[in-house]
Amino acid sequence: HSPLSLAATSVADMRDTLDQLKATSTASELAYELTESLTTEVGPRMVGTPGSDKAIDWAVAKMKTLGFDKVWIEESQADLWTRGDTNAQLTAPYPHKLVALALGGSVGTDGKTLTGDIVRFETLDDLKAAAPGSLNGKIAYVAYRMERHIDGHGYGKAVGARVSGAAVAAEKGAIAFVMRSVGTDDNRLAHTGVMRYKDGIRKIPAVAVSNPDADLMDNALKRGQPVTFSLQLGASGPTGKTVRIANVLGEITGTTNPDEFVLLGAHLDSWDVGTGAIDDGIGVGMVMAAAHHIGQLKQRPARSVRVLLFAAEEIGLIGAKDYVARHGDLKNHVIGAEWDFGNGNIYELAPGVGPSSLNAIRDFAAYLTPMGISLASTNDAKGQSDMSLLGEAGMPAVNFEPDGSDYFDYHHTENDTLDKVNREALVNNTTVYTLFAYFAAQSGVDFRQ
Amino acid sequence: HSPLSLAATSVADMRDTLDQLKATSTASELAYELTESLTTEVGPRMVGTPGSDKAIDWAVAKMKTLGFDKVWIEESQADLWTRGDTNAQLTAPYPHKLVALALGGSVGTDGKTLTGDIVRFETLDDLKAAAPGSLNGKIAYVAYRMERHIDGHGYGKAVGARVSGAAVAAEKGAIAFVMRSVGTDDNRLAHTGVMRYKDGIRKIPAVAVSNPDADLMDNALKRGQPVTFSLQLGASGPTGKTVRIANVLGEITGTTNPDEFVLLGAHLDSWDVGTGAIDDGIGVGMVMAAAHHIGQLKQRPARSVRVLLFAAEEIGLIGAKDYVARHGDLKNHVIGAEWDFGNGNIYELAPGVGPSSLNAIRDFAAYLTPMGISLASTNDAKGQSDMSLLGEAGMPAVNFEPDGSDYFDYHHTENDTLDKVNREALVNNTTVYTLFAYFAAQSGVDFRQ
Numbered sequence: 001h002s003p004l005s006l007a008a009t010s011v012a013d014m015r016d017t018l019d020q021l022k023a024t025s026t027a028s029e030l031a032y033e034l035t036e037s038l039t040t041e042v043g044p045r046m047v048g049t050p051g052s053d054k055a056i057d058w059a060v061a062k063m064k065t066l067g068f069d070k071v072w073i074e075e076s077q078a079d080l081w082t083r084g085d086t087n088a089q090l091t092a093p094y095p096h097k098l099v100a101l102a103l104g105g106s107v108g109t110d111g112k113t114l115t116g117d118i119v120r121f122e123t124l125d126d127l128k129a130a131a132p133g134s135l136n137g138k139i140a141y142v143a144y145r146m147e148r149h150i151d152g153h154g155y156g157k158a159v160g161a162r163v164s165g166a167a168v169a170a171e172k173g174a175i176a177f178v179m180r181s182v183g184t185d186d187n188r189l190a191h192t193g194v195m196r197y198k199d200g201i202r203k204i205p206a207v208a209v210s211n212p213d214a215d216l217m218d219n220a221l222k223r224g225q226p227v228t229f230s231l232q233l234g235a236s237g238p239t240g241k242t243v244r245i246a247n248v249l250g251e252i253t254g255t256t257n258p259d260e261f262v263l264l265g266a267h268l269d270s271w272d273v274g275t276g277a278i279d280d281g282i283g284v285g286m287v288m289a290a291a292h293h294i295g296q297l298k299q300r301p302a303r304s305v306r307v308l309l310f311a312a313e314e315i316g317l318i319g320a321k322d323y324v325a326r327h328g329d330l331k332n333h334v335i336g337a338e339w340d341f342g343n344g345n346i347y348e349l350a351p352g353v354g355p356s357s358l359n360a361i362r363d364f365a366a367y368l369t370p371m372g373i374s375l376a377s378t379n380d381a382k383g384q385s386d387m388s389l390l391g392e393a394g395m396p397a398v399n400f401e402p403d404g405s406d407y408f409d410y411h412h413t414e415n416d417t418l419d420k421v422n423r424e425a426l427v428n429n430t431t432v433y434t435l436f437a438y439f440a441a442q443s444g445v446d447f448r449q
Numbered sequence: 450h451s452p453l454s455l456a457a458t459s460v461a462d463m464r465d466t467l468d469q470l471k472a473t474s475t476a477s478e479l480a481y482e483l484t485e486s487l488t489t490e491v492g493p494r495m496v497g498t499p500g501s502d503k504a505i506d507w508a509v510a511k512m513k514t515l516g517f518d519k520v521w522i523e524e525s526q527a528d529l530w531t532r533g534d535t536n537a538q539l540t541a542p543y544p545h546k547l548v549a550l551a552l553g554g555s556v557g558t559d560g561k562t563l564t565g566d567i568v569r570f571e572t573l574d575d576l577k578a579a580a581p582g583s584l585n586g587k588i589a590y591v592a593y594r595m596e597r598h599i600d601g602h603g604y605g606k607a608v609g610a611r612v613s614g615a616a617v618a619a620e621k622g623a624i625a626f627v628m629r630s631v632g633t634d635d636n637r638l639a640h641t642g643v644m645r646y647k648d649g650i651r652k653i654p655a656v657a658v659s660n661p662d663a664d665l666m667d668n669a670l671k672r673g674q675p676v677t678f679s680l681q682l683g684a685s686g687p688t689g690k691t692v693r694i695a696n697v698l699g700e701i702t703g704t705t706n707p708d709e710f711v712l713l714g715a716h717l718d719s720w721d722v723g724t725g726a727i728d729d730g731i732g733v734g735m736v737m738a739a740a741h742h743i744g745q746l747k748q749r750p751a752r753s754v755r756v757l758l759f760a761a762e763e764i765g766l767i768g769a770k771d772y773v774a775r776h777g778d779l780k781n782h783v784i785g786a787e788w789d790f791g792n793g794n795i796y797e798l799a800p801g802v803g804p805s806s807l808n809a810i811r812d813f814a815a816y817l818t819p820m821g822i823s824l825a826s827t828n829d830a831k832g833q834s835d836m837s838l839l840g841e842a843g844m845p846a847v848n849f850e851p852d853g854s855d856y857f858d859y860h861h862t863e864n865d866t867l868d869k870v871n872r873e874a875l876v877n878n879t880t881v882y883t884l885f886a887y888f889a890a891q892s893g894v895d896f897r898q
């Protein structure tokens with residue numbers, strides 16, 4: 001089959017099937033059931049933990065049970081890091097245990113306790129502006145608080161400190177790096193997430209404290225007396241070891257154009273501290289349920305629907321990199337969408353397609369209007385999260401934008417658990433993905449054009 | 450001065466002063482500033498911890514700074530208990546760390562790890578109905594979830610398991626007691642609180658797990674496979690040792706009847722896990738600020754306003770018991786009100802006074818109507834919390850009822866921190882206490898009649 005052999009089919013031509021899928025998906029809690037199963041039977045799934053392997057087996061078995069036509073895994077390797085225990089406290093003005101988590105990738109304290117005066121910086125830029133040597137023997141603290149926005153853009157402004165704060169602090173002589181968690185909540189729960197060292201710069205331990213703990217440090221520092229922080233961190237830092245990871249793939253095979261793929265993605269790994277329900281258990285549930293609903297139709301669409309559960313997203317899109325490396329130019333990948341942004345209802349469809357296919361996207365977007373979804377005025381979407389690497393590599397993509405106002409309340413914390421799932425929004429969003437996948441697989445449109 | 454020598458004075462007669470106090474208090478954030486100071490400079494204040502003594506010094510110094518006419522402490526002793534570390538996890542169906550806290554007073558595991566199959570009971574009554582010996586070698590788990598209500602009455606239905614669950618479980622042969630936290634939130638934070646053993650019954654360790662952890666246990670148990678719990682608990686249990694505690698008292702001395710007291714109470718101690726901002730830092734701030742505002746008037750009221758910061762409320766109203774023991778029949782205690790119920794706006798005044806003085810209460814309640822406060826139809830209030838012991842001992846009391854819908858989201862958790870304070874409600878409620886204290890001190894009414 002040639003990728004371009006299909007005649008374009010309008011939404012009007014497939015309206016009956018779309019309506020049927022909408023009814024089926026709206027009546028189904030399959031995405032929630034899968035999230036419940038994954039978070040209860042597997043639990044957290046950080047790379048290098050038993051949950052990581054168990055999740056692969058879980059996904060393969062579930063896809064088979066759900067009637068996928070093909071199910072397989074693509075193995076690769078990722079760096080091993082272990083968290084160990086975190087013991088952080090203030091020792092002055094008085095002894096007080098803090099709620100803190102190691103940032104992913106951080107070195108530990110080698111069984112020792114590191115103690116030093118806190119030097120506070122409002123932002124990462126302020127830390128960058130500190131004089132070399134000015135932090136010798138000190139603990140650098142970045143106090144910046146993430147802003148809450150519907151599209152989550154506060155994350156971009158806050159996450160730089162998490163990724164590179166430790167390296168910058170070490171350059172100035174600091175013995176450890178502490179930051180206010182990248183999160184919008186006020187719970188005594190810290191937010192973890194990946195950080196990076198810089199070649200040639202000393203590796204110092206890096207932790208995030210919860211927002212209320214950061215408030216306390218700020219208020220104590222306002223008194224003008226020294227605030228002293230002590231840290232015992234069992235984290236391994238870069239181990240030099242790698243562990244097996246695997247992308248898990250499953251397909252509902254197309255009728256006339258089985259070698260053209262509509263890609264639905266989510267990531268199967270999670271951090272270790274919660275059970276990865278929101279990040280990204282629901283995404284896993286959504287894309288598996290969407291493909292299943294399409295597989296239950298009497299007649300499958302022209303193209304194949306490929307579900308791709310990425311490995312090792314949290315530690316740097318490692319599974320996505322492997323996928324791009326394996327699958328070359330992705331030319332049979334017609335279009336893709338990922339789900340990795342939480343719990344809110346989708347309010348916008350943001351395309352990233354060729355100019356000629358924008359009319360087809362408008363046609364489909366009009367079908368979603370009654371669901372409260374509007375078409376973005378832009379056309380530069382690359383796909384969320386993992387999928388962005390495929391978008392950068394040339395695959396057309398669609399970003400479905402949800403209300404992400406509360407996403408960073410739970411993100412990378414112990415609070416990322418099943419009870420946080422908004423079951424109504426999950427049904428709604430799964431329906432959107434079901435409809436999108438069918439539309440793209442049946443439309444015959446070349447979204448590159 | 451004779452306690453009954455005052456002529457009754459109506460609200461109309463004191464309206465100018467009440468209006469002035471209302472304006473002053475509404476413009477003041479003193480209660481918040483005190484809460485900020487207490488939670489930042491002292492931190493948690495559990496009996497037997499350094500914060501407990503430090504809080505006494507803090508309160509004495511603050512009362513002096515705030516211009517109280519008399520400031521003193523009344524020392525007594527309370528039982529010492531230490532928390533130590535908690536390490537709770539599921540070992541089957543797979544290893545998974547749980548968020549748990551020892552209940553206050555629990556014994557530990559003597560450095561050992563206790564492991565056993567979970568046997569689930571929906572309620573304490575179901576646990577009571579278990580056959581003797583049926584829990585030999587098992588870990589009893591009560592899964593009951595507290596209900597959310599504006600007046601907090603879900604607490605009464607849930608707290609029985611916390612107080613006596615361990616004793617009941619031990620009677621049936623259990624080796625440990627686990628319960629779903631008494632709390633209305635969905636955070637991965639457990640709720641501590643006091644428990645009691647029964648004489649002659651084996652003392653077994655008792656912990657509460659967070660609501661999401663209880664959900665996970667429930668969902669795992671639904672699979673019908675064994676769910677195994679393991680526990681290392683560093684708690685001391687009853688030590689037989691006692692430590693110094695102290696009620697802290699301060700007075701704004703009355704003009705004509707200085708030996709008659711209007712009592713404003715709150716408790717100075719807290720649990721160790723948060724900083725005791727809501728429970729009961731704001732109460733401490735409110736009653737100190739209310740008395741201060743009255744002390745700033747050109748002319749003090751007829752009677753004295755006595756602020757009483759109770760010790761060791763959390764472990765069984767120990768400071769309140771000592772106060773009642775010391776102060777006999779409380780006959781010079783004209784009326785009292787405590788604040789120990791959180792963050793919401795007061796919506797009701799519930800009196801507990803003699804029938805003849807109900808008209809005076811109505812008169813005062815009418816003054817509060819524009820603040821959204823109505824008078825309860827009942828007349829049996831005994832005072833909140835500590836103050837209830839004084840109410841039981843015959844002192845007239847008023848309960849100001851706030852919206853307590855969210856109180857048990859934070860109660861006895863690490864989340865009880867300054868950021869949870871509703872500053873607007875705190876100003877509003879402090880104003881109500883200021884007005885009440887002035888009214889009662891100036892009214893001349895004998896609230897026993």
Ligand SMILES: [Zn+2]
Nearest residue numbers: 267279280340
């Ligand atoms: Zn994610």
Ligand SMILES: [Zn+2]
Nearest residue numbers: 271279314412
């Ligand atoms: Zn993530």
Ligand SMILES: [Zn+2]
Nearest residue numbers: 716728729789
């Ligand atoms: Zn209290």
Ligand SMILES: [Zn+2]
Nearest residue numbers: 720728763861
């Ligand atoms: Zn309490």
